[in-house]
Amino acid sequence: MVYLNYTNLDNETQERLVSVSKKDVEHEFGNDLKRYAKEHHIKYDTLLEEEALRNLYSYDYVFNI
Template identity: 55%
Template sequence: MIKLNFNNLDEETQSYLHSLSKKDVESRYGKLLWEYAINHQLDYNKLVEDETIRNLYNYKYIFNI
């Protein structure tokens, strides 16, 4: 069994997974993050980016070799 994490992937794959993660975070938590950003006077895009990175490390990567 090969265990990989996000840092072991090539740049193109990282970019692709990052975009998927961002869409996932925005669809799941977008409204909550927006409200949190407004209430705490924070940058919404920064919050989404932080959650996107955090979300990437929760993925399980499966590869067909």
């Protein structure tokens, strides 16, 4: 669960969320992503960024107003 202040959804907060998501994805699927990137000649960092953004939709958010 991710707790956010509704009035503070600035760029810094969004970057922090993507960073947390990247760590989660890398921890969970890092080896598989590296293998997939190598097999399909894709940059690992690009693939990780895309998967991290997709992963953000799986979080439960709580907004404090």
